Amino acid sequence: MQIYYLGPEGTFSHQAAETCAASWRAEQLTACPTIVDAITRMFDDKTGNSLACVPIENSIDGSVTQTWDTVMRSIAVERVEENLVPARILSAFNFPIHQYLHYLEHTDFSAVETVYSHPKALAQCQVNLGKRFPKAQLVSVNSTAEAARMVANANDKRCVAIASQQAGERFGLLRHPEPMEDQAGNVTRFAMIGRQEMPGIQSFAVVSERVVSLCLRGVGHQPGGLVGTLAPIAEAGFNLTRVESRPVGNQFGIYVFYLDVTITANDERAERAFNQVVEELRQRQVDVVLLGAYPVYDASGV
Numbered sequence: 001m002q003i004y005y006l007g008p009e010g011t012f013s014h015q016a017a018e019t020c021a022a023s024w025r026a027e028q029l030t031a032c033p034t035i036v037d038a039i040t041r042m043f044d045d046k047t048g049n050s051l052a053c054v055p056i057e058n059s060i061d062g063s064v065t066q067t068w069d070t071v072m073r074s075i076a077v078e079r080v081e082e083n084l085v086p087a088r089i090l091s092a093f094n095f096p097i098h099q100y101l102h103y104l105e106h107t108d109f110s111a112v113e114t115v116y117s118h119p120k121a122l123a124q125c126q127v128n129l130g131k132r133f134p135k136a137q138l139v140s141v142n143s144t145a146e147a148a149r150m151v152a153n154a155n156d157k158r159c160v161a162i163a164s165q166q167a168g169e170r171f172g173l174l175r176h177p178e179p180m181e182d183q184a185g186n187v188t189r190f191a192m193i194g195r196q197e198m199p200g201i202q203s204f205a206v207v208s209e210r211v212v213s214l215c216l217r218g219v220g221h222q223p224g225g226l227v228g229t230l231a232p233i234a235e236a237g238f239n240l241t242r243v244e245s246r247p248v249g250n251q252f253g254i255y256v257f258y259l260d261v262t263i264t265a266n267d268e269r270a271e272r273a274f275n276q277v278v279e280e281l282r283q284r285q286v287d288v289v290l291l292g293a294y295p296v297y298d299a300s301g302v
């Protein structure tokens, strides 16, 4: 079993992948240049021996839309392939995130011109960065560890990076002791995506026994179209914990809707009721793409 993740080593994705690799005895961790690449490489492996460990949501900045869109499109495309075990979100993990400022020795903070990081990390620190470096450019790069690597390699004291403590140490940078995120309690949820059912992880506390993630395509454009589509979920007594709309890409005013629904695990009645809801949605001509039905763990303190 191998796990693809957003590299280089030292990203939060790498730390999340390492934490899960121990429980799932994954022998190989492979760094990828982008989140899309990590997902695509997992989907390209039809043998079922690959996993992708990717961020799906951050408590400050919201969904990682790139992940959701890539996973949804890959699953939708694969549905036509017969005899293929479908890829799904198998588990999710909430990881506490501390973003630190990393810099070269003798850096004068008042002369800093560029702050590098992953766009999600910059978004998590935007207020603090604005206060500390009001004139600096915030430059998005592929990952937080990539930002640390760039500052280390550039040997330019006008640049700093926002990244994990581990990334800064890996690339030999100094670290400002205070975390830079704008809100305490910053958490990112990572998903493990793959084709093989994986065992539960005993060392983590369970946040939700079963979250079902769906994408609804083709919700009708009439008054009450969305309300009517969501009503069967409420009527069946399921808790809807996330609704997000995303553009389809080639038309204004047409959206797909991502939903998370919490259901009771190992409860046949709940499973049957949920399948009925999906059937009802399909009868309304809504295309339901199942992204996964999975436990969510709390990976803090690991």
Ligand SMILES: O=C(O)C(=O)C[C@]1(C(=O)O)C=C[C@@H](O)C=C1
Residues within 6 Å of the ligand: 006, 010, 011, 012, 013, 014, 055, 058, 064, 097, 118, 120, 121, 142, 143, 144, 145, 188
């Ligand atoms: O750049 C990294 O370190 C990543 O793993 C990506 C990522 C993200 O996409 O949200 C992961 C966790 C943090 O929220 C910031 C960045």
